[in-house]
Amino acid sequence: MLFPHRHLYPGLINPLRWNHGHKALCFSGLCSELRHFPWGNLPLLLIPLFIPSDPDWASSTLGVFICLSCSGIHRNIPSISKVKSLKMDHWDDAQVQFLAKHGNAVTKATYEAHIPIYYYQPTYNDCQVLREQWIRAKYERKEFTEPGKQLPYTDGVKEGILWKRGRDNGQFLPRKFLLSEREGCLKYFTKQDSKEPKISVKIDVINATFQPAKIGNPNGLQITYLKDNKTRNIFVYHKSGKEVVDWFNAIRSVQFHYLKVAFPIASDNEIKSRLTRNFLKEGYMEKTGPKQREAFKKRWFTLDHRRLMYFKDPLDAFAKGEVFVGSSENGYSVQKGLPAGTQGNFSWHYGLTIVTPDREYLFTCETEADQLGWIAAFTSVINQAMTPQEYAIEAYFKFKS
The missing domain is CATH 2.30.29.30 (Pleckstrin-homology domain (PH domain)/Phosphotyrosine-binding domain (PTB))
Known part of the structure; x- marks a missing residue:
């Protein structure tokens, strides 16, 4: 039988075969057809957020296709996302029409309308905390739906406690960190009431990359900087995934604005490419x-x-x-x-x-x-x-x- 809603999917494979359940449509027919179709030729409806090669899942409440690794994150936010299998679950007419009306491109235009140029947008290859906070920032906190929102990483200054690994003893202890766009540096203090920082590092020599496996914490962040042209590693984490990702994007924000002043004729994308990087x-x-x-x-x-x-x-x-x-x-x-x-x-x-x-x-x-x-x-x-x-x-x- 031909897919009854095929007119909602212009440019999609024709014909689309559908399997029927008792009182609802099974999505496995669409999934089977898509599996043999090149991603580059799919309509905007099906452009995935993380571009997995073979998505088996979708959110019936958001109207987006999602990869397996991110489906678990969506399940943990049931108030905003209901995950269904494209192969095993049944989709009723209303859900199919909702997915047809929305899709990844339309949803992206709504929830990603005003992402700061420096904000790190993870892929399905990135670690759990980055992907989870990206999903929560979009759909739960709606951080990017309006321009000019005041967010924890947009103020040009961030102060707080991170658990830092001791250089010699290997113990993680709470340390106060201060990031300042005006001063162009990141500082940390051994005591919360200390007036002088233990270390002050210029923002243009800093890199930050998530290292949960190496650090042994799902929110582990490795900060590196050059000292006398030698690399110094600082390993930190925070108990809150949101807080550590906010620190990460705050560093990128301060770096971006610093480099905009240092290289005024460089494009935003050129500067973006010089922000934090993952190790090769x-x-x-x-x-x-x-x-x-x-x-x-x-x-x-x-x-x-x-x-x-x-x-x-x-x-x-x-x-x-x-x-x-x-x-x-x-x-x-x-x-x-x-x-x-x-x-x-x-x-x-x-x-x-x-x-x-x-x-x-x-x-x-x-x-x-x-x-x-x-x-x-x-x-x-x-x-x-x-x-x-x-x-x-x-x-x-x-x-x-």
Whole structure:
């Protein structure tokens, strides 16, 4: 039987077959047809918020298609979203017509009408706290439906308590943090009544990225900054997912407005691309020393664009060492395997070599998948041309070595 509401879906697959339940329509027919249709050609109705490749769920109250990982978040907000399966649940005529009338594009136009340019919009690959607070900000708190709303991350100043990991003892203790757009810095204080901060960091050298697995807390945030051109890590969390995401977006807000002044002719999108970033890759590898005869030691590695850092422990405040990864046109490359005749005790046998103008860096990975993943990450960096600022960083690395 042809889909009875097909006139509501112009440009969709024709014909659409439907299965009937007892007194309601089953959505599995539509789902089955969509499964074989290229996403790029779907009408605006079906553009998903997180663009999963194969959505099996929809919210019958919001009128949006959602991915599996976000369906659980929607279920936890039953007052605004009722989740139904496209394959297993029955949809009555009113629900079908509501979905046809709305869809992801129409819903987006309502609930995402006034998102600040700096606000981080997660994808289905992002961590739970980012996705949950994004969904709650849109549908529960309606933060983006009107222009000029006063929100916790829009004032240019934010003050509050975050639980910070001690640099030496590893204990998480409450610390007062102060973010100021006027001063262009982030400060933290060891005591709430302290007048002088323990650390004050300029906003243009700060990065922030969520690291729930590494920190061991679902709201874990890693803040990094450069001190004497070396990376310093600060690990924090807050018991409230909303509060820690507000801090994250407040940092992005202050960064954005700082860079707008520093680079007045740059477009908003250019500045947005220079805000907080996720690390390209992290994980364990083994490394040897410059003589390539030392024993290979297991270390935690972080690739932050052109900085490859290695740590004895993933939660160390400072890296044991940093390597600059330049571009292919400047003599940098990554090779699969280790040089012939490599000596040293290594327990992992999937090697790779980073070639720089000055020396070779040898690493081993536990699995072939890890090896290929690291090679792909290094290749993506090496294939990019270097900026003038990166040439200056490269010169510093050569000078200190």
